[in-house]
Amino acid sequence: MILKQNNLILIISLFFLYQGILAQNTEETKTNEKPIASLIQSSGYGNSEIESLNIDHLRNEMRKIPNSKGLFVIYCGKTCQYGEAEAHIRGLKVSLIGKGWKSSEFIILQGGYKENLTIEYWLVPENACFPIPNSEIDIEEVKFKGNFKRKAVAYDCC
Numbered sequence: 572m573i574l575k576q577n578n579l580i581l582i583i584s585l586f587f588l589y590q591g592i593l594a595q596n597t598e599e600t601k602t603n604e605k606p607i608a609s610l611i612q613s614s615g616y617g618n619s620e621i622e623s624l625n626i627d628h629l630r631n632e633m634r635k636i637p638n639s640k641g642l643f644v645i646y647c648g649k650t651c652q653y654g655e656a657e658a659h660i661r662g663l664k665v666s667l668i669g670k671g672w673k674s675s676e677f678i679i680l681q682g683g684y685k686e687n688l689t690i691e692y693w694l695v696p697e698n699a700c701f702p703i704p705n706s707e708i709d710i711e712e713v714k715f716k717g718n719f720k721r722k723a724v725a726y727d728c729c
């Protein structure tokens with residue numbers, strides 16, 4: 572009778588030990604997986620309501636993943652006004668802060684040039700690598716409109 576109880580205790584102990592080892596392997600596997608940034612939205616030139624909707628959509632996705640960041644990549648079009656990308660960056664920053672975003676929650680980059688003005692909305696989880704902007708047009712192919720001004724004129728867009 573005592574031998575059966577000892578065997579039962581040994582079997583139960585081995586079962587819990589085995590479960591502990593499986594749990595450690597699962598946790599180890601989870602920590603080795605590197606999170607990946609995901610493109611939430613890519614949009615062309617739109618009015619402020621559409622851009623506000625895209626910003627809110629990204630914010631909602633960020634709430635699902637703690638400590639994530641929003642990455643905004645702005646691409647100027649094949650025909651680009653001098654200072655256009657910078658104006659969009661300033662306007663977007665003002666809009667985000669007006670919506671209650673903290674400056675630690677987002678990053679805005681000028682990504683280069685595409686056929687048309689494009690804004691990409693990326694969700695970047697904590698410890699994920701940032702996506703590399705993929706400019707499709709070389710700067711030599713871009714036609715710049717307007718006058719180049721040495722002094723930056725502060726105006727907001729979007």
